[in-house]
Amino acid sequence: MRLLDAELVETREILPRQWLQRYRAPWLAAGARAGQFVHVRTPDYSGLVLRRPISINTVDRVAGEITLHFRIAGKGTELLARGRPGDSVPMLGPLGRPFEVDPRTHHVLLIAGGLGVAGVRFLADESLEAGRQVTLLFGAATAGDVYPSTLLPDEVEYVVATEDGSLGQPGRVTDLVPAYEAWADQAFACGPSPMLAALAALAAGRQARLGVARLGRKRGTGRPVPLGSPQARRRSWLQVSMEQHMGCAVGACLGCVVWGVEGPLRVCREGPVFAAEEIAWEEPA
Amino acid sequence: MRRRRSIVTSGPRTRSPHAGEPRLGLRAPRSRAGGAAGTPAVGDAGAPTGSGRGIGSGTGARTPALPAGTAPAGSWAGVPAGGPVSGVAAAAVDLSVDLAPRRPGRLVLRNPVLVASGTFGYGVEYGEVVDVERLGAICCKGTTLKPRTGNPPPRVTETPGGMLNSIGLQNPGVDAVIERYAPLWAGWQVPVLVNVAGESIDDYVGVVQRLDGVPGVAGIELNISCPNVGKGGLQFAVDRDAAAAVTAAVRRATDLPLLVKLSPNVTDIRPIARAIEDAGADAITAINTLSGIAVDRRTGRPLLGNVYGGLSGPAIRPVGLRIVYEVAQVVSIPVVAIGGVGALDDVLDYLAVGAIAVQVGTAIFADPEVPLRLVDELRAYCAARGLSSHLPLVGTALPARPGRPSAKGVEYRP
Ligand SMILES: Cc1cc2nc3c(=O)[nH]c(=O)nc-3n(C[C@H](O)[C@H](O)[C@H](O)COP(=O)(O)O)c2cc1C
Ligand code: FES
Numbered sequence: 001m002r003l004l005d006a007e008l009v010e011t012r013e014i015l016p017r018q019w020l021q022r023y024r025a026p027w028l029a030a031g032a033r034a035g036q037f038v039h040v041r042t043p044d045y046s047g048l049v050l051r052r053p054i055s056i057n058t059v060d061r062v063a064g065e066i067t068l069h070f071r072i073a074g075k076g077t078e079l080l081a082r083g084r085p086g087d088s089v090p091m092l093g094p095l096g097r098p099f100e101v102d103p104r105t106h107h108v109l110l111i112a113g114g115l116g117v118a119g120v121r122f123l124a125d126e127s128l129e130a131g132r133q134v135t136l137l138f139g140a141a142t143a144g145d146v147y148p149s150t151l152l153p154d155e156v157e158y159v160v161a162t163e164d165g166s167l168g169q170p171g172r173v174t175d176l177v178p179a180y181e182a183w184a185d186q187a188f189a190c191g192p193s194p195m196l197a198a199l200a201a202l203a204a205g206r207q208a209r210l211g212v213a214r215l216g217r218k219r220g221t222g223r224p225v226p227l228g229s230p231q232a233r234r235r236s237w238l239q240v241s242m243e244q245h246m247g248c249a250v251g252a253c254l255g256c257v258v259w260g261v262e263g264p265l266r267v268c269r270e271g272p273v274f275a276a277e278e279i280a281w282e283e284p285a
Numbered sequence: 286m287r288r289r290r291s292i293v294t295s296g297p298r299t300r301s302p303h304a305g306e307p308r309l310g311l312r313a314p315r316s317r318a319g320g321a322a323g324t325p326a327v328g329d330a331g332a333p334t335g336s337g338r339g340i341g342s343g344t345g346a347r348t349p350a351l352p353a354g355t356a357p358a359g360s361w362a363g364v365p366a367g368g369p370v371s372g373v374a375a376a377a378v379d380l381s382v383d384l385a386p387r388r389p390g391r392l393v394l395r396n397p398v399l400v401a402s403g404t405f406g407y408g409v410e411y412g413e414v415v416d417v418e419r420l421g422a423i424c425c426k427g428t429t430l431k432p433r434t435g436n437p438p439p440r441v442t443e444t445p446g447g448m449l450n451s452i453g454l455q456n457p458g459v460d461a462v463i464e465r466y467a468p469l470w471a472g473w474q475v476p477v478l479v480n481v482a483g484e485s486i487d488d489y490v491g492v493v494q495r496l497d498g499v500p501g502v503a504g505i506e507l508n509i510s511c512p513n514v515g516k517g518g519l520q521f522a523v524d525r526d527a528a529a530a531v532t533a534a535v536r537r538a539t540d541l542p543l544l545v546k547l548s549p550n551v552t553d554i555r556p557i558a559r560a561i562e563d564a565g566a567d568a569i570t571a572i573n574t575l576s577g578i579a580v581d582r583r584t585g586r587p588l589l590g591n592v593y594g595g596l597s598g599p600a601i602r603p604v605g606l607r608i609v610y611e612v613a614q615v616v617s618i619p620v621v622a623i624g625g626v627g628a629l630d631d632v633l634d635y636l637a638v639g640a641i642a643v644q645v646g647t648a649i650f651a652d653p654e655v656p657l658r659l660v661d662e663l664r665a666y667c668a669a670r671g672l673s674s675h676l677p678l679v680g681t682a683l684p685a686r687p688g689r690p691s692a693k694g695v696e697y698r699p
Binding site: 252 | 403435598650
């Protein structure tokens with residue numbers, strides 16, 4: 001974790017009100033892992049007092065660059081979107097804990113709802129680099145909001161669902177998951193919390209449906225691993241990247257909690273990635 | 286001509302001539318040039334000073350004095366913009382403050398910039414990006430007798446010029462705090478004040494008894510903005526008698542420096558502040574957050590899981606200034622200002638209305654380097670104006686005439 005000034009190199013609107021920005025930030029590019037985020041300062045402290053947490057979308061370690069993908073959701077992100085190449089933007093990061101991929105995992109399933117793609121995008125690169133196969137299931141309301149396939153590596157299998165059926169399979173991204181649950185050794189998801197809750201429910205019934213756990217059965221018998229530890233997460237089939245309003249983003253203010261089965265969890269510190277079993281999911285409405 | 290409180294003395298201190306009546310503190314002798322550069326204060330150690338908030342009295346804090354050849358403070362403080370007279374070296378500026386002059390030497394900070402409770406965790410979370418040892422002091426997260434899981438999320442949201450929080454005092458309980466953090470604090474130079482919360486006087490006393498004598502605990506900041514279960518949930522902070530009772534009970538339970546933190550959510554702060562001073566507090570810190578609500582426009586329902594939250598940040602600074610202004614006129618113990626501090630100007634404003642130190646809270650979220658930058662900037666500001674301490678800047682905005690404490694603050698006419 002470090003306070004640094006990242007220099008904006010390139011900025012463009014890739015989807016309506018969604019921006020992709022490339023920053024020069026060698027420290028982040030060198031040290032960040034998929035799932036981590038940065039806390040980005042907005043230009044106006046007296047008006048906007050909080051930084052904005054944004055997932056690290058991709059890194060280019062050679063060029064010392066990172067990209068951020070965000071939606072204009074308010075004044076802070078609007079100001080950020082107005083940035084021009086050459087601007088210096090204060091960031092704090094890398095923050096939070098990364099996705100934990102089991103070394104035995106070959107088939108990686110990424111599940112993204114809308115902007116949630118920014119939360120798992122980096123993991124596609126990391127997984128391919130490690131020689132794994134990657135499928136990205138992506139859901140959006142309509143074709144106009146679908147993440148451009150040109151922004152994905154060719155090796156990624158990309159499957160799209162739209163709620164209005166204007167592109168890909170009609171329906172929700174969660175409807176795509178059952179067809180992949182046997183194939184996938186592990187799944188990693190990011191999106192609106194009802195989507196994550198639905199996935200958690202799917203994941204909970206998966207072992208029973210498949211009749212066999214593909215990972216961690218035999219090896220898991222030794223000493224029990226504490227919930228939330230990297231080992232426990234590596235054994236979990238579904239990891240989710242959660243969002244919450246944040247104050248400090250370093251674990252100091254307790255502002256960003258979500259409810260876990262063992263009590264409150266700080267999204268900025270214990271998360272943003274959690275194993276699905278750690279979270280006390282609300283009953284689907 | 287305006288009179289202003291001053292801390293610079295060139296001779297033995299006497300009790301304030303005004304002690305007892307307007308409680309406005311030691312008045313500045315008009316001529317105080319020369320004298321005593323570097324001379325330790327002739328302390329009325331141990332005696333409740335009843336004067337000039339006792340700054341510079343006692344062990345540890347040195348009397349700020351002007352180096353020979355510089356203009357006397359009185360000739361420039363608040364002076365017309367004619368520019369600084371002549372500078373002193375920044376390194377020579379002594380920003381130390383005694384926050385518990387009634388307990389000499391027990392709580393002397395190296396500088397007057399603290400970090401506010403709830404915004405800096407236990408001092409460890411920001412350790413990778415802030416040199417915590419250079420802070421004036423750290424107020425840790427509110428600590429209760431038993432662990433608390435806090436309020437349902439969401440707990441924070443940005444508002445115009447500020448934010449609302451409803452953490453709900455999530456903390457692991459005093460025993461865990463002592464076990465996990467006190468050993469670490471004991472190795473630090475920076476004093477750590479434990480912010481204490483409770484729902485009954487017994488709760489508060491129980492927490493404080495456990496903290497008493499624990500190495501690493503430099504003092505107590507009593508957060509009295511908590512519902513008093515014994516009084517049907519009425520906050521201690523809004524009830525003069527309850528505020529005095531909890532302060533007195535805690536005072537009996539410990540010899541640690543005791544700061545009491547005021548809530549702004551009251552009609553008239555002055556009797557409450559006075560009662561807290563009389564009950565034995567060493568200093569007052571003000572303000573805690575203002576009660577507020579945000580609505581989630583997508584659902585049309587309250588946004589925070591707890592419905593109510595506490596407003597902080599630049600938006601509350603005028604309220605903080607008003608409360609400090611009122612409190613500083615009616616108590617003689619030190620006042621530590623909190624509320625929207627983010628820049629040197631904010632520090633100077635709070636000093637002007639009578640605070641001798643400030644706490645930085647919400648501003649840390651935007652920029653964790655703010656507190657230390659303020660220390661450096663305040664030092665440079667004093668140096669450039671020939672001041673060997675920031676204390677002559679204290680109280681310049683207070684009314685000239687004693688005995689007529691602000692009536693306008695609470696009885697304002699829009
Ligand atoms: C997230 C958050 C948590 C807080 N927790 C506490 C607390 O536990 N105890 C307390 O006395 N004050 C607490 N406060 C109040 C601050 O210490 C401070 O009084 C207030 O935020 C005003 O200062 P500021 O405008 O500089 O933030 C909290 C404030 C925030 C923003
Ligand atoms: S945002 Fe402060 S604890 Fe997570």
